[in-house]
Amino acid sequence: MSATAHVNGSGNGATPRLTKADFQSDQETRWCPGCGDYAILNAVQTFMPELGIPPEKIVFVTGIGCAGRFAYYMDTYGMHSIHGRAAAIATGLATTREDLSIWVVSGDGDALSIGGNHLIHALRRNVPIKILLLNNQIYGLTKGQASPTSERGKITKSTPFGSQDRPFNPVSLALGAEATFVARTLDRDRRHMLEVLRQAATHRGAALVEIYQNCPVFNDGAFFALTERETKAAMQIPLVHGEPIVFGPEERRRGVVRRPDGELEIVDLGDGVTEADVLVHDAHRDDPSLAFALSRLSERPTEPTPIGIFRQVDRPIHGAAAELNPDRRAADVDALRALMHAGDTWTVGAGA
Amino acid sequence: MSKTVEERERVVVRFAGDSGDGMQLAGGRFTDATAVLGNDLATLPDFPAEIRAPAGTIPGVSAFQIHFASRDILTPGDAPNVLVAMNPAALKANLPSLPRGATIIVNEDAFTRRNLEKAGYAVSPLEDDTLREFTVHRVPMTTLTARAAEGLEGVGTRDAGRAKNLFALGLLSWLYGRPTDVTERWIERKFASKPAAKAANLAAFRAGWSFGETTELLDVQYRVAPAEDVEPGTYRQVNGTTATALGLLAGSVRSGLPLLLASYPITPASELLHELSRHEALGVRTVQAEDEIAAAGVALGAAFGGHLGVTSTSGPGMDLKAETIGLAVMLELPMVIVDVQRAGPSTGMPTKTEQSDLLMAMYGRHGESPLPIIAAQTPGDCFQAAFEAVRIAIERRTPVILLTDGFLSNSSEPWRIPEIAELPAIDPAFAQPPADPDARFLPYARDERGVRPWAPPGVPGLAHRIGGIEKQDGTGNISYDPANHATMTRLRAEKIARIADDLPPLEVDADEDAELLVLGWGSTYGAIRAAVRRVRARGLRVARAHLRHLNPLPGNVGEVLRRYPRVLVPEMNTGQLARLLRAEFLVDCRSYSKVAGQPLFAAELEEAIVEHLGAPLEGVAAR
Numbered sequence: 001m002s003a004t005a006h007v008n009g010s011g012n013g014a015t016p017r018l019t020k021a022d023f024q025s026d027q028e029t030r031w032c033p034g035c036g037d038y039a040i041l042n043a044v045q046t047f048m049p050e051l052g053i054p055p056e057k058i059v060f061v062t063g064i065g066c067a068g069r070f071a072y073y074m075d076t077y078g079m080h081s082i083h084g085r086a087a088a089i090a091t092g093l094a095t096t097r098e099d100l101s102i103w104v105v106s107g108d109g110d111a112l113s114i115g116g117n118h119l120i121h122a123l124r125r126n127v128p129i130k131i132l133l134l135n136n137q138i139y140g141l142t143k144g145q146a147s148p149t150s151e152r153g154k155i156t157k158s159t160p161f162g163s164q165d166r167p168f169n170p171v172s173l174a175l176g177a178e179a180t181f182v183a184r185t186l187d188r189d190r191r192h193m194l195e196v197l198r199q200a201a202t203h204r205g206a207a208l209v210e211i212y213q214n215c216p217v218f219n220d221g222a223f224f225a226l227t228e229r230e231t232k233a234a235m236q237i238p239l240v241h242g243e244p245i246v247f248g249p250e251e252r253r254r255g256v257v258r259r260p261d262g263e264l265e266i267v268d269l270g271d272g273v274t275e276a277d278v279l280v281h282d283a284h285r286d287d288p289s290l291a292f293a294l295s296r297l298s299e300r301p302t303e304p305t306p307i308g309i310f311r312q313v314d315r316p317i318h319g320a321a322a323e324l325n326p327d328r329r330a331a332d333v334d335a336l337r338a339l340m341h342a343g344d345t346w347t348v349g350a351g352a
Numbered sequence: 353m354s355k356t357v358e359e360r361e362r363v364v365v366r367f368a369g370d371s372g373d374g375m376q377l378a379g380g381r382f383t384d385a386t387a388v389l390g391n392d393l394a395t396l397p398d399f400p401a402e403i404r405a406p407a408g409t410i411p412g413v414s415a416f417q418i419h420f421a422s423r424d425i426l427t428p429g430d431a432p433n434v435l436v437a438m439n440p441a442a443l444k445a446n447l448p449s450l451p452r453g454a455t456i457i458v459n460e461d462a463f464t465r466r467n468l469e470k471a472g473y474a475v476s477p478l479e480d481d482t483l484r485e486f487t488v489h490r491v492p493m494t495t496l497t498a499r500a501a502e503g504l505e506g507v508g509t510r511d512a513g514r515a516k517n518l519f520a521l522g523l524l525s526w527l528y529g530r531p532t533d534v535t536e537r538w539i540e541r542k543f544a545s546k547p548a549a550k551a552a553n554l555a556a557f558r559a560g561w562s563f564g565e566t567t568e569l570l571d572v573q574y575r576v577a578p579a580e581d582v583e584p585g586t587y588r589q590v591n592g593t594t595a596t597a598l599g600l601l602a603g604s605v606r607s608g609l610p611l612l613l614a615s616y617p618i619t620p621a622s623e624l625l626h627e628l629s630r631h632e633a634l635g636v637r638t639v640q641a642e643d644e645i646a647a648a649g650v651a652l653g654a655a656f657g658g659h660l661g662v663t664s665t666s667g668p669g670m671d672l673k674a675e676t677i678g679l680a681v682m683l684e685l686p687m688v689i690v691d692v693q694r695a696g697p698s699t700g701m702p703t704k705t706e707q708s709d710l711l712m713a714m715y716g717r718h719g720e721s722p723l724p725i726i727a728a729q730t731p732g733d734c735f736q737a738a739f740e741a742v743r744i745a746i747e748r749r750t751p752v753i754l755l756t757d758g759f760l761s762n763s764s765e766p767w768r769i770p771e772i773a774e775l776p777a778i779d780p781a782f783a784q785p786p787a788d789p790d791a792r793f794l795p796y797a798r799d800e801r802g803v804r805p806w807a808p809p810g811v812p813g814l815a816h817r818i819g820g821i822e823k824q825d826g827t828g829n830i831s832y833d834p835a836n837h838a839t840m841t842r843l844r845a846e847k848i849a850r851i852a853d854d855l856p857p858l859e860v861d862a863d864e865d866a867e868l869l870v871l872g873w874g875s876t877y878g879a880i881r882a883a884v885r886r887v888r889a890r891g892l893r894v895a896r897a898h899l900r901h902l903n904p905l906p907g908n909v910g911e912v913l914r915r916y917p918r919v920l921v922p923e924m925n926t927g928q929l930a931r932l933l934r935a936e937f938l939v940d941c942r943s944y945s946k947v948a949g950q951p952l953f954a955a956e957l958e959e960a961i962v963e964h965l966g967a968p969l970e971g972v973a974a975r
Contacts (some may be wrong), residue, residue, distance in 0.1 A: 005815050025817065027829065056812045061653075064820075072830065077809035079656055081649075082818025083678050088646035092653025092661065093809075095637055096612055100657070100809055118649070121642035318639070330604045330611070330660075331634035333772050339634065340598055340769050343585065344534060346388055348768075349584025 001098060018049035019157060025075040036187035036213035040134060041073055043193045044103075051201055053103070058101045061090040063110035065141050066215075067134040073174025086120040090129045095319050101201070104131045108149040109139050112168050116148075119208075123179035125318040126205040133170055133210045134187075137210045138219035142210040145210055153298055156218075174208040175288045177179040181207035182291065183309040187214060187229035192238075192307065199309055205317045225302045237266075237297065239308030244278040245294075254304070255279075256297065264293045266304055302318065355565075358822035360574045362421030364429030367517075368446045369438030369459075370407050371400055371414040374517035374548060378436075379416025381521055385530040387589040387766050390578030394731075394878065396951065397762045401619070401703045408470040413445040420528075420752060422577040424876035428763060430953040433525075436520050437848045438493070439464060440471035457523065459516065489569055489928040493519045493560075500559035502808035506548040507555075510942050514549075515556035522560020528574050532561060546961035567896060581766055585882075590767040592713045592760035593623040595734035600662055601634060601736070602770075603688075603742025609660040610635040611965075614650035616643055619702040620758040621666045621692040623951035644669040648676035648689070655685045658782065658808025660742060664690035666758075667709055668699065673701040673716045679820050680751035681844065684796075684804050687750075688741045693757040695949040704949030705759035707874050708925035713753040714903060714932065720841050722848040725747070727755040727903040730876035734760055737900065743778050749803050749852055755902070757924075760875045760952045783807035783814055796828040802847035852904040858912050862895035865886065869916035871900040871941070873929055876922055877953065882954035883922075894961060902929070905936070913939040920944055920964050922957055 007157060031037045048058070050179045058076040062068040064083035072079035078210040081089050086104045094102050111133050138156065139145040145158035151171065153162040162170040173180045181203040185196040200207040212223040226235045226279065233249040237256065243257040246269065253269040255278035267273055285291065291311040366381070368374045376397055386393050396417045405412035418456055419429030434455045438441035439462040450456070459672040463476050477483055478490060497519045501512035515844050518539070525532060535557060543550035590598075604611040613636065615625040637654075639648035651661035667671060670691050680687045693709045695701035713725045724744050728737035734756055741754040783805035786793060795816040796804050807814040816828060825832035825839055860869070861884075872880045877898050884896045896914060899905065913919055913933060919941040921930040927943030934941050944960045946952055 001683075054812065056810055056815050059809050060817075062819075067974055068819075071819065074817075075815060077815050078817035078819075079683070080817065080821065082820060085645065085649045085676065088649030089643075089653040089656070091639070091646070092612065092650035092655075093615060093657045094612065094653075095639055095650065096654040096658040096659040097809065104818050117642050118646050121646065330608050331601060331631075331636075333605055335634055336598075336601055336605050336772055339601070339631070341588070341771075343588060344384055344388055345586050345588045345769070346390060346588050348390065348582045352920065 003231070019054070020045045020049060020231050022055055023048045023075050025073050027072045030069065032217050034216040035066070035241060036136065037070070037134065039190065040211055040213060041070060041131070041196065043190055044132075045074070045310070047197050047201075048193050050198065053101050057099065059093060059105070060103045060105060061093065062105045063088045063107070063115060065110045065139070066106040067105050067107040067110065068141075084110055084113070085118060086110070087115060087118040087129070087131065087245050091122055091125070091127045091318070094129050096129050098128070098319075102129045103143050104129055106131060106133055107140070108135045108137060108147045108170070112148040112170060112173070115186045120173070120177040122174050123174055123177040123206050123208060126180050126315055127318040128205055130200050130203075130207045131209065133208060134190050134213040135170060136215035136219055137215045137222050138168070138215050139220055140215050144218040169295055170208070170210045172292060175241065175279040175292045175295055175311060178288055179208050179311065180205040180315050181196050181251060182311045183208070184210045184307050186212045186223065186227050188223075189241070196309065199312065201299070203312060205315060223301045226305055228309070235303050235304050237306040239281045239283070239294065239306050239310060241281055241309065241312070245306075246275060246278055256294070264297060266297065286313055291346075357575050358572055360576050360925050361423065362425060363434065363528065363574065363576055364417065364418065364419045364432045365434045365436070365528075366415055366417040366432035366446060367436045367520065367710040368413060368415040368442035370441065370831040371402075371405060371412050371515070372407060373414070373438045374514070375438070376415045376416050377557070377751055378517040378741060379418060381535050382530065383418050383764060384538065384589060385525060385534045386418065386420045388534050388675045389531055390574055391422065392425045392579040392582065393418060393420040393765060394425055394428040395419070396759070399703060401701065404864060406470075408441055408467050410445050413442050415442070415446060420576055422579050424579060424581055426882040427501070427951070427954055434524075436524065438516070440468050440473055440522065440857045444471045444473065444786055445769045448591040450486065453487070453849045455487045455489070456483060457491060457520070459491045459493040459520070460490040461492045469796060480552075491523065491563070491569070495922075496559055496563060497556045500555040501552045504548075504551045504555060506532065507552045508548070511548050511552040512556075515552045518553045518556040519560035519563075522557040523564045526561045526564030526573065527570060528576060529886060532557075544796055545964070574624065586770040587766045587768050590732050590735075591762060591764040592728065592731040592734040592756055593627055593762070595732050595767065596728070596738045596754075596756060596761070597627040597631075598626055599735035599738025600688070601631065601636070602658075602739050602772055602775055603746075603778065604635065604660050605772060606739075606775050607660060607742065607746050607780055609658070609746070609780055610637070611660045611662065612637045612639070612651060612654035613662045613664060614639040614641050614654070616641050616669060618644070618666045618669050620694060620761050621664045621669070621677060621690065623761060624690060624692070643678065644672035645676060647672040651687055652680050652683070652685065654678055655680070655687045655968050656683070656808065658806070660688075660746070661686070662688040662690065663690065666692045666694045666702070667696045669708060670716065671714060673953070677723070677751050677753075678717040678719065678721050681717070682738070682820050683818050684749045684844075685751075685806070685896045686745035686764050688738075688743045688745050688752050689753060690738070690754045690756065692761050693755060697798070700832050703758065705757045705875070705951060706924050706949060707753060707755075707757060707876070708928065708947065710866045710873075710925065710928040713755060720845065722845050722903065723750055724752045724848060724851055724904065725755060726752060726900060727874040727902055728760055729898060729900065731760050731763045731765045731879075735767070735770070739775060739899070743776065744817070744851060746778050746780055747803070748801070748847065750848065755874060757875050780806065783811070785811050785813040789813060793830070794826050796823055797826050798843065798847075800966060801850055802843060852907050855901055855904070855906045857908040858894050858897050858899065858906045860897045860912055863893035866893045867916060868918040868961065869895045869897065869912070869919060870920050870922065870961060871897050871899065871913070871933075872922050876924065879952035879957055880922055883961055885958035886954060886958040887965075890962070892962065894967055899929070909933075910937045913937050918942065918964055919959060922946075922952060924952060
């Protein structure tokens, strides 16, 4: 390939002004009516022009599941790959093509069950890819089995007596893998989702964005406590870097404090507790432990749950140590000839 | 004291000892000196799967065999003329393969009661008549090595104890008149930063040589003249692993595509990962992936990005990669999968060789997913085979499976270093942006060979989406149309089949009126040639051919098979190629099968060929 400038997340002044339409492919979207995926696709197509990256430098790699269809709907380069393997395939692409902006779109079954190993290793290696994990806590495409994020007791076709296993918390998992960018957002909060996507896009390294996504057919309302008007103020704990972690409606303001034993706790403000006692969010802490503790504040999205950017730190990206041949050009004939003739050689025949 | 020098045309030497005794090293150095002397040679390392089996036991025995000659040779040799046994276990493990009259050189010091017990000897075989049919030389190698290292500055008993393999090497080097400077230079280089080890090893090597020269124990020195019937050129010693790496690199250079190798550690394929990871300066990226599946995915991702994506593994890893290889078939992207075959099923015998992945390479994926298969024939030939795999993958937009095996990857032979410029150029022929900006790019439009365009990301006007779901002919859009699926299945198969149009015909090395064709593939090449040579020396007529391309087969294979009343297919499996040929051509191919974790031996195959030549012709009418 020719010149491979680093354009990840950086604007390119030469690009003509792009619009949302430039990122919409001619393929008819075929998710169920009311699916949260529509809102996510719409948000992604909306903010893509802001990046200033021409569509031909953007690649969407997806796995299998409802989220897998995402690749077909973006008018960029794309690959709809195999169940669970998108992160591995994107790793190969990112390793060879530093000039591209690479996005993986995955679901909870795809990323956390069949593809769990690839996910944690892509995060561990800090491969420069952005992973959108569309979490609806159910298998949708295969029509309603329990997923690794389904809650205990969940009755599904494959768990008629209720799911017995503890679910993964994707944010905790990503932080356990020491991902350098970990965030959570909501399909029904377009403004929040756009802001998180912007931050993820400009992150240098692997970014994991968990998006709570409603499945109206097999798991309708799983996140309504967090997304609906009546409850969301009491349930969303917005994480803003440098700000105290406070939330709740005017009549009941609450905050996250650190107890003397180091554990985090949600307390009501007032009655001697003020904002000054509340933990100030620091997304840039090198140690992920506090971010992990934040991720443990809620077990299920039916109770107060942090949303926003849990962690955003700068660490070397995958392949960054490979500087001997930064352009990744094929060897020239002389270099290979020297290698082939290295060591003891001997010559047979007068003419040779 | 003057010693007699006797000429030998060919010699097989086996170094055997405990896996901690450094036998692979001694064998490797002997091989280098032999190569530089100009003998033709072939080697066979044979080491235990355990990193360190209990010292002194039979499972811990490690051996290295070298066959060298003044004429061209084809195999590492069936049975050794000389066995170097560093302990009782090494003697016991190797005795069954020793022909009567062979020479045995033992490290007498290691025949202690304890070591004899570990090897299961009640009485020392040096004391009873166990070895009466052999010529035995008892050499106190440990004592002599320690004595040689005495008084050397900084050399402790530990250094001296470790150097006895160099004593054995020195002795054998004298016995066969190998040049000493090659080995001494190597010791200087290898231990440059460890003066004590350098001094001890040099002293041990020289002591071994002097022992041969001065004692009366050995009264004959042998000479094996340089091989003469050798093609002119510059040569080096190469094993299959290095040759594979160089072949892939040559493919990278001739295509202009940087090479990415993604792999997961597995015996015996890890060596290729080690080898290529040293060559970052040549544009190589290596990724040690989290598992075999990811390794295949990383390679495919690189291919989508327009690079040369390669993944390497051995049998169990092939099971796991099947899914990604199937996707590569569907995406029609170039990719090379190197399968260094080993004895299976399951974990099987990881360090032992076999050819039993052929049918898996052909059919080991769900759905109709044909792909090209190429097999290497000798350690040096891994270069050409790897280059050919790269060429076909890139030019035909398809995953290609390259079959080597444990024997090829570890064995070495002299190799005439090819001129890179003489290799064919490989044109990646990336898709060009359309002249008309409104024209729609068709990622699954095909040329006359049935090949689709390769359009890596980054080019305006060519943005497209591909995936594992069946695609519409031409556009590549998702399609569940029944007729379209039938069409696409046919087009994918035809694309692979048409590769045969450009393959050279299968060449047959035939005696006039030969009634039997011996047809092989892969690493049995040397053994089959050697066996056929022996059969011919007995005055019998036979034809021989060897397949490099297993899928598609060269166009004349059916005609060649029907030319001979009998066809014998020797394989290190239970008859996989024979089964393919019978199914494809309705020819009564007979299988000669060996599944022992060992290469084929020329002698056993010679007998099989003679037997088949003499057997009454059955079912001839059916041919």
